[in-house]
Amino acid sequence: MRTLLLLLIGSLGLLNAQDSHKDDTAIELQASTPCDEAMKTMLQIKESGVIDFIRWNLVLTPNNSFELNIKYGESKPNTMGFVIEYHQEIKGTFSTQKSSVPKGDIYQLSTGNSGLRLSLLKLNENLFHLLGPDQQLMVGNGGWSYSLNRKNPTRQKAAFPTLATATLTKATPYVAVFDGRTPCTELANEYAIPVSDECIKLKWRFTLYRDSVTLKPTTYTAIRIFRRAQPITGTWSIEQKGETVIYHLNPDDKKDEALQFLVGDDNVLFFLDKQQRMMVGDENFSFALNRKMK
Structure with a gap:
């Protein structure tokens, strides 16, 4: 009985330790997004020719560093791939700050040597959305959006984030x-x-x-x-x-x-x-x- 009790106490301690460290794991995000001129500038993409979309793999680590792997090029018809594929691997650090418009936590990604700057709005634990140079939500197209999705989603703590009030205002039917x-x-x-x-x-x-x-x-x-x-x-x-x-x-x-x-x-x-x-x-x-x- 005493041995069983010790095992139970040990198991509870392990579970508590796991709970205390569950927020310390890296966040891995993935997506396919458009590649407009603003995004080319922010990612410092130099290749000429048609670049329809970018495939992202972004890892945010607990020590405020990031690793970004992107693949991009012209979309190959009837596939998820590219006619010609280019790729970049980018490493750097990120900081977070509170924003009022849009409301939420903004992750600022930067690299010291290249001058790259990216901003993402955290919607919840599983979703981030890229912000443009004006720090507003980037608008995609009929093919792709500018949202990044957590590769292994966690259980959401809230049904939805609190964003700034948004209503359509143009007086037209x-x-x-x-x-x-x-x-x-x-x-x-x-x-x-x-x-x-x-x-x-x-x-x-x-x-x-x-x-x-x-x-x-x-x-x-x-x-x-x-x-x-x-x-x-x-x-x-x-x-x-x-x-x-x-x-x-x-x-x-x-x-x-x-x-x-x-x-x-x-x-x-x-x-x-x-x-x-x-x-x-x-x-x-x-x-x-x-x-x-x-």
Whole structure:
């Protein structure tokens, strides 16, 4: 009995030690993002020619150092690869600071020798979003977003982060179009979307409308593409939780599931699951939508 008691005490001590060090592990992030001119400048990419997207692997260590491996080039049609692949390995240090707009912790990555500077907003333990030179959320395109996803997601402590209040303000019945590609299986399982076993991505386009006088949300149209376009129509509403804004999309056809989005700002939306938790993507696609610019 005494031996068993000692073993139990030892096991509890080991568990407590593991709990006390669980925040000391490195954070490994992965993603595929666009490569616009601002990103080329921030990453000091010198190669000429077409560069459609970047594949990221970023490790943030407990001693405030980082290792970044990126691969980039022109997208090879019908694959996840490149026509010609370039790569960089970058090491440096990072610091964190509180920000009011956008609200949250900003990770500033820098290297002493090259002058490289990158900023990421921590959305939660599993998601970070790249910031542009203006320190606002970078806006992706219909192919890729600027969100980085934790490779081995942890259990989320909060349903969603507190971001600055964001509402669409232009006084016009036509509001905005949001595009994006997301992983397939997770969304299909969460929202009972009929797809086949080989589905690896879903393409989306949402158009939101408001009343031209009251500016209140009215209707939306959505196109979901897996092999063929599936049009969806419905109504949408805005939920305000303190400084957090959530869009609710309710389809006319009750066979389609209602969707929820966390508003990052006027230009970036993040998919939420049914429990209003942010969904975590993979190395190819993120669960974010980007406003289509005119």
